[in-house]
Amino acid sequence: MSDAPPDQGDYRPEIATATEVRPLTATERLFHLILPHRALGHLPGQFVQVSLPGIGEAPISVSSSFTRTSGFDLCIRRTGNVSEALHRVKAGGRVGIRGPFGCGAPLEKCMGQDVLMIAGGLGLAPLRSLVQYICDYRDRFKKVTLLIGARTPETLLFADEYNAWRNEGKINIEATVDTAKKGWTGSVGLITNLIPQIEIWPTSTVVVACGPPIMYRFVMRKLQQRHIPDDRIYLSLERRMKCGMGKCGHCQINDVYVCLDGPVFRYDRLAALPEAVS
Amino acid sequence: MKEKFLPGERVEDLAEYLSQRYRLWAPAAKEGAFVFAQVVDAGDISMDYSTTLLPPKHAFLPTAEILASVDLQTGEADSVRPDDPPPAIFGVHPCDLNGLARLDQAMREPPADAAYHRANAGAFIVGLACLKKCRPEAFCDSTETFRPNGHFDLHLTPMEGGFWTSVQSDAGRALADDTGLFEVPTDRQRAEYEHVRRGIETTFAGRRLNLKTLAADLPKIYPHRMWEKLAERCFSCGACTAVCPTCVCFDVRDEMSDGCRTANRCRSWDSCLLKDFAVVAGGENFRGRRAERIRHRMMRQGSYLARRFGLPVFCVGCGRCPHVCLGKISPLDVFEQCQKEVGSGVGRAA
Ligand SMILES: Cc1cc2nc3c(=O)[nH]c(=O)nc-3n(C[C@H](O)[C@H](O)[C@H](O)COP(=O)(O)OP(=O)(O)OC[C@H]3O[C@@H](n4cnc5c(N)ncnc54)[C@H](O)[C@@H]3O)c2cc1C
Ligand code: SF4
Ligand code: SF4
Ligand code: FES
Numbered sequence: 001m002s003d004a005p006p007d008q009g010d011y012r013p014e015i016a017t018a019t020e021v022r023p024l025t026a027t028e029r030l031f032h033l034i035l036p037h038r039a040l041g042h043l044p045g046q047f048v049q050v051s052l053p054g055i056g057e058a059p060i061s062v063s064s065s066f067t068r069t070s071g072f073d074l075c076i077r078r079t080g081n082v083s084e085a086l087h088r089v090k091a092g093g094r095v096g097i098r099g100p101f102g103c104g105a106p107l108e109k110c111m112g113q114d115v116l117m118i119a120g121g122l123g124l125a126p127l128r129s130l131v132q133y134i135c136d137y138r139d140r141f142k143k144v145t146l147l148i149g150a151r152t153p154e155t156l157l158f159a160d161e162y163n164a165w166r167n168e169g170k171i172n173i174e175a176t177v178d179t180a181k182k183g184w185t186g187s188v189g190l191i192t193n194l195i196p197q198i199e200i201w202p203t204s205t206v207v208v209a210c211g212p213p214i215m216y217r218f219v220m221r222k223l224q225q226r227h228i229p230d231d232r233i234y235l236s237l238e239r240r241m242k243c244g245m246g247k248c249g250h251c252q253i254n255d256v257y258v259c260l261d262g263p264v265f266r267y268d269r270l271a272a273l274p275e276a277v278s
Numbered sequence: 279m280k281e282k283f284l285p286g287e288r289v290e291d292l293a294e295y296l297s298q299r300y301r302l303w304a305p306a307a308k309e310g311a312f313v314f315a316q317v318v319d320a321g322d323i324s325m326d327y328s329t330t331l332l333p334p335k336h337a338f339l340p341t342a343e344i345l346a347s348v349d350l351q352t353g354e355a356d357s358v359r360p361d362d363p364p365p366a367i368f369g370v371h372p373c374d375l376n377g378l379a380r381l382d383q384a385m386r387e388p389p390a391d392a393a394y395h396r397a398n399a400g401a402f403i404v405g406l407a408c409l410k411k412c413r414p415e416a417f418c419d420s421t422e423t424f425r426p427n428g429h430f431d432l433h434l435t436p437m438e439g440g441f442w443t444s445v446q447s448d449a450g451r452a453l454a455d456d457t458g459l460f461e462v463p464t465d466r467q468r469a470e471y472e473h474v475r476r477g478i479e480t481t482f483a484g485r486r487l488n489l490k491t492l493a494a495d496l497p498k499i500y501p502h503r504m505w506e507k508l509a510e511r512c513f514s515c516g517a518c519t520a521v522c523p524t525c526v527c528f529d530v531r532d533e534m535s536d537g538c539r540t541a542n543r544c545r546s547w548d549s550c551l552l553k554d555f556a557v558v559a560g561g562e563n564f565r566g567r568r569a570e571r572i573r574h575r576m577m578r579q580g581s582y583l584a585r586r587f588g589l590p591v592f593c594v595g596c597g598r599c600p601h602v603c604l605g606k607i608s609p610l611d612v613f614e615q616c617q618k619e620v621g622s623g624v625g626r627a628a
Contacts, residue, residue, distance in 0.1 A: 009389035011345040011530065011543050015353075053348045054534035054541030058559075079559045213562070240558050242530040245389045249527030249550055252574075253564075255582035274500060275564065275574075 009245045013051050013096030019071060021091050025155050027078050028122070029087055030063065034071035035097060042066055044129040045104030045208075045236060045264045049244050050074060051096035052089070056082040059241045059259075061126035062100065065133040075125035075157065101244040102263050105130050106234055110206045114143040116198070118219055120191055120211025124148055124157045126236060127210050135169035145198055148175040149191030149211070153184045174198070191215065195222040202227040208264070210236040216277050220267070230268035237263050237276065280445040282460035283467050284434065289441070292404075293320035293368055295457050300366030300402055303337040305330055314367065325369055325436075328412045329596060333374050333523035335381060337365045338398050342546040345393045345530070350541055366402035369434075372426050373418045373596040375405050377523025379429035380594070383587050384526050393545070402449060405433035409474070410481055416597035417610040422489060423594040424482040435474060442471040486614050488624045489590035495620045496581040496613070500573070504615060509569035511605030516549035518599035518607070524579065524592050525549070550574055576612050 020032040040048070042062045051057035064073035078087045089095060115134065119127045127146070134141055146165070150156045156175060165171045174194050176187040187194065191211075207228060209219055216235055223233055239251035239258040251258040254273045256265075270276040284292065296302050297317055305327040306315045312327040314334040348354070370378065385394040405426045411419070418424040426433045431450035434441035443460060445451050454460045463471070488495075519525040529548040534541055548555065551571050556564040565571050583592035593609050600608035617623035 010392040011545075013346075051532060053350060054532050054538070056532045057530070057543075083559070238558055239564060240556055242528070243391070245391065246387065247385060247391050247526070247528070248530065248548070249578075250529075250548075250555065252550075252578075252582075254577070255585065275570075 009247075010098070011243075013049070013057075013098050015094050016071075016097045018089055018091055018093045018095060021089065021093075024075065024157055027155075028125075028157060029076055029078075031074045031076065031086075031089070031095075032069075032071050033074060033095065033097065039066070039070060040072045040097075040100055042072065042100035042129075043104035043107065044133050045126055046100040046102045047126070047263065048074070048097050048099035048101065049241070050076075050082075050086065051098075052082065052085050053096065055085045057096070057098075057242075058082040058086075059101070059244070061129070061236075061263075063125045063128045065129045065136060067136040068132055073128075075122075075128070077122055098244060101259050103261065105208055105236075105264050106206065106266070107133070109232075110134075110208075111140050113141065114201060114205040115141050115145070116200065116205055116207045117144075117146045118191065118195075118207065118209040118211065118215075119146065120149045120209075120215040120219075121151070121155070122157070123210030123212075123215075123236070127208065128158060128161075130208060131165055131169070131171065134171065135165060138169060142204070143172070143199075144170070145172045145174070147191055147194045147198075148173065149177070149194075149215070150175070151178045153177050153180050153186075172198075190218070192218045192222050195219070195226065200226050200228065202229065202232075205232060207233045208236075209234070213277060220277070230271070231266055233267040234264050235267060235270065235277070237265060239263075280451060280454070281463055281468075282443040282445060282454055283463040284441040284443045284460055286440040288459045289325060290320040290323070291459055292457065293317065293323055295453070295459075296366045296368060296402065296404070300363050301337075302366050302368060303334055304368035317368070323368065325406065327369070329371070329373075329416065329598065329601075331598075332521055333377050333596065333598065334367045334370055335377065335523050335526075337367050338378065338381060338401065339385070339394065339526065339528070339547075342544060343393075343397070344542045345545050346543040348541045350539055362397070364398060364400040364402070366404070368404045369406040370403060370430070371406060371408050371412070373408075373416070373423050373594045374523055375403070375429050375433075376423040376427050376594040377596065378403065379427055380524045380583075380587070380589070380592060381526055382429070384583070387587070400449075402453075403430040403432075405430040407433070407435040407474075407478065409436065409478060413597055413601065415600040415608065417486065417595040418597075419482040419484045419595070420487040420489075420610060420613075421591050421593055421595035422485075424478065435471060437467070437470055437474050442467070442474070485624055486610060487591070488617055488622050491620075491622045492591055492613055492617065493581045493584040495616055495622050496577055498620050499616050500577075502619070504612070505569040505573045508572045508605075508607055508612070509567070511607055512551070512568055512572050513604055514551050514553055514568055514571065515604070516551045517602045517604075519549035519551055519575065520547060521598040521602050522579075523594055523596060523598075524583070525575075527555075550578070572607070576609060579609055580613050580616075 016033040063075040242248040246257040246260040304323040385391045433444040579593040
């Protein structure tokens with residue numbers, strides 16, 4: 001029968017070295033990884049499959065832009081079997097990498113436009129790669145705004161980088177937390193509360209949001225109140241993943257595969273996918 | 279395509295020839311039913327078999343297999359099964375030929391599954407025509423999968439004295455020349471084969487589906503109470519997907535073996551009917567309700583995958599799932615009811 005050679009799609013990981021490991025919060029760690037034979041060659045919004053031999057594999061977004069250094073960053077939250085084991089990896093340790101997978105954020109569409117990024121919790125991990133890209137090619141974009149929401153000030157990710165993003169990247173950053181003790185000078189409340197306060201030109205703004213499903217429900221309502229057309233809004237979706245190549249069926253949402261066709265989807269396209277945002 | 283005649287008494291020789299060069303799978307009787315088994319003795323093959331319990335899918339996509347493994351002491355990664363001969367499947371009925379073609383299409387669509395490709399490169403398939411419907415639940419007539427579809431190397435049609443043999447591929451041609459088992463058909467044999475072929479068309483003429491619109495019709499009944507009704511009959515057991523030639527979902531797990539000296543990446547069959555299929559870390563389940571899971575399977579079989587691969591329907595009408603389902607859930611009934619609601623059905627056409 002037909003024996004056309006496969007163009008990619010192997011399950012054997014490449015072995016990357018963690019050159020730097022740094023705790024970000026009590027539950028998140030940032031890993032800087034280097035592949036032996038190549039640059040990862042990813043776009044903002046894409047993800048990799050990270051594994052430890054015999055332990056398991058997990059999809060993790062790339063947290064850095066390809067415009068920075070030779071390696072790449074992964075920000076990993078400790079939640080279960082694989083991520084727990086990954087948190088025990090020290091600098092100099094090795095992890096398996098497959099990918100990059102998915103089609104990433106809409107860079108072309110953002111060029112020459114105002115960009116509004118909305119990051120809920122761990123959602124800042126993937127968006128950081130877009131933030132870095134924008135900082136590195138700042139003149140390709142107009143007004144850039146980043147809204148960040150977290151449970152508490154201690155759980156804010158990459159807080160030590162906001163100043164650089166503000167000053168060098170000329171990004172307008174608003175961070176809010178659900179609850180705060182004394183000493184927090186930023187806003188308190190849900191991320192949705194920030195949306196009515198910012199200046200938005202609906203027809204020249206592109207929105208890229210990343211956060212938990214519950215956040216999308218409320219964020220979408222606010223964005224629609226601000227008259228942003230659905231075809232200018234992009235959401236990044238999470239699903240269970242095994243293969244990363246449209247085969248195993250785990251990440252399927254109706255007739256699309258998040259691992260191939262996503263994880264970033266244009267909102268008007270999601271309207272045809274009732275399983276996407278319920 | 280070349281045509282040959284295989285005298286009936288030489289079937290075992292053909293199987294014998296294949297078993298020496300391939301991992302040969304063929305229909306064999308087992309405990310009152312039929313299965314595709316790895317054949318040791320060509321005499322065990324049943325050429326007159328009715329639908330097997332499982333389709334021959336497992337010859338290409340084993341129920342469990344190792345995709346990659348690493349020796350943790352040396353750090354050396356291994357590709358698996360490098361020395362195994364490729365699989366051959368003997369005596370595959372048309373529904374299953376169509377099933378194997380769909381499996382192949384799904385696994386080879388770019389990005390192609392490299393492990394599947396490695397294990398199955400050079401595989402050989404011998405089809406076997408059905409002259410009548412094998413069981414009442416089968417609906418290969420409605421899905422138009424009662425014809426072989428070209429996804430074979432050789433295809434045998436039973437007739438007086440032996441088998442009309444269609445030779446499809448270079449590998450098939452080479453085998454026919456090499457074995458010397460085949461004869462040049464006579465004009466009388468050609469005429470008889472034509473008669474048999476027309477007989478098959480007449481026997482399988484009953485259509486209960488309008489295949490022109492099915493893939494577009496199903497999404498129209500996405501919100502519908504029938505899914506809840508079906509859910510009342512479904513046990514989420516996953517039997518339907520296990521016996522299905524075109525259900526190809528799988529799980530991948532990393533495991534230690536050999537006293538933690540070797541790390542294996544293992545693939546095993548999975549089922550979108552099982553409760554946890556779409557659960558992510560943190561516990562959110564994106565298809566937590568049974569009705570949603572049944573609907574997803576029916577949509578995959580009747581619409582999603584059909585459209586993805588440019589086919590009228592993905593299900594091949596083998597009838598295995600209604601046969602094993604405790605709740606007697608049949609894709610044919612679902613598809614037919616859908617077309618009744620949408621107003622595009624054909625009724626029981628002649
Ligand atoms: C596109 C995408 C991007 C993501 N980006 C990030 C990110 O940047 N940072 C982040 O922290 N999280 C991210 N996640 C979530 C992350 O993938 C999960 O938190 C992670 O899978 C948790 O794995 P776990 O094993 O620790 O958790 P568990 O709850 O133990 O397991 C979760 C899943 O891992 C799989 N698994 C467990 N054991 C094994 C095994 N032995 N072999 C194979 N598989 C096994 C299972 O399928 C299970 O469903 C992302 C998810 C997606 C889909
Ligand atoms: S075989 Fe029947 S009962 Fe079992 S999961 Fe499939 S539809 Fe449900
Ligand atoms: S859905 Fe049922 S009838 Fe259709 S191919 Fe699969 S097992 Fe056969
Ligand atoms: S992860 Fe397997 S199909 Fe997407």
